[in-house]
């Protein structure tokens with residue numbers, strides 16, 4: 076895909092006010108593949124004004140028509156799936172198959188789900204002598220990360236548009252080309268000018284200007300907990316609504332009656348997929364002391380099989396960060412059973428699929444989000460111990476429980492302080508609410524819960 080040298084604002088591609096640019100690098104071979112403008116507060120202001128001007132018209136558009144635009148958007152994404160998957164692979168480095176099935180496949184499903192929800196949701200209900208309306212919150216400032224570049228955008232823009240909100244998107248610096256492809260798709264789908272706007276730029280410049288802009292009613296942010304805290308402070312000071320999808324350190328709890336080999340293999344695949352750059356990845360595997368040695372061996376074998384099949388991490392900084400964590404794991408006494416800090420290739424930001432055994436709950440690698448292909452295997456003594464370890468971080472985004480008996484797994488999952496748990500390998504559900512307990516975030520994305528984030532309630536009494 077050819078990079079645009081402008082911003083998509085008010086239905087057209089227009090030049091940025093300043094001259095700064097962001098270079099886009101292919102993490103698999105470190106080659107520059109394009110550049111996009113680095114917008115600043117002036118571009119953000121233009122985009123927010125366009126979104127505000129478009130708001131009354133879009134908010135008043137019948138939900139069925141909003142649904143039709145979203146269905147058209149889904150169809151354009153389907154028609155352009157191949158090209159977008161190649162763009163994701165070029166700027167994120169994920170293997171093409173993963174880009175096709177997950178990076179593009181999931182957002183197509185999500186866009187389709189919001190086309191249906193916009194058409195069927197009860198935006199109005201009668202409660203006693205009142206009529207209660209669900210009205211759009213207004214102008215949304217959406218700030219997204221690079222790890223699932225299209226999905227993170229669609230998970231915000233589709234429900235916002237379904238609700239009748241208008242949007243200014245500031246995507247991640249590393250993956251702006253996917254965001255440009257999305258803007259093209261929105262245009263092609265016939266979404267009216269100003270309803271969706273794109274400003275590429277640096278987080279502390281364009282991102283911060285968007286969060287601070289008085290014309291933005293809701294800031295919807297996905298990214299690190301550190302930046303999320305800043306965004307929450309900015310929004311709080313202005314009494315602006317805020318939705319935060321932040322980091323995670325999820326536990327994969329394997330109870331004694333589970334199918335151990337399956338639980339370990341699926342667990343390793345979950346961490347290695349997307350090179351470990353998944354906020355909901357189960358990066359802590361918890362195994363009963365009696366099965367520990369067998370589980371470690373299975374995990375090491377499974378990780379070694381990934382060898383060359385995973386892509387690089389997104390950039391040099393992330394690679395250094397991940398390697399730093401691997402070195403810290405070794406220094407703190409964990410036992411390396413697969414992978415390690417050495418670069419597996421000369422070119423590209425690759426990290427070897429890595430597994431640590433003898434990890435204790437207090438170690439840095441068991442507490443902090445690494446965001447790379449690194450799995451820690453921890454031993455527990457009994458269920459209470461497993462629960463203490465599972466709940467023993469500041470995060471609470473996702474998790475998994477495996478048991479011989481589904482009811483036993485459910486009982487354990489109900490005691491976990493986390494927003495999503497997969498039971499015995501349960502599948503991804505694009506309609507299930509996704510979001511965090513504790514420092515993993517505020518609010519929920521996807522399905523009807525995700526739509527509700529973009530609505531506010533008005534009641535009229537008769």
Ligand code: NAD
Pocket residue numbers: 218219220221222223245246247248276277278279280281282283284286297298299300302303305306319320321322323353354444446472511515516
């Ligand atoms: P990041 O927080 O550095 O960046 C995320 C976005 O925020 C980017 O668009 C960036 O430009 C912008 N940003 C950075 N500084 C900003 C500032 N001061 N003001 C406004 N915007 C700013 O995160 P990242 O490195 O891009 O992504 C990795 C992190 O995101 C991981 O911690 C991961 O767990 C988290 N994440 C969470 C979810 C989730 O759903 N919970 C999903 C994906 C990623």
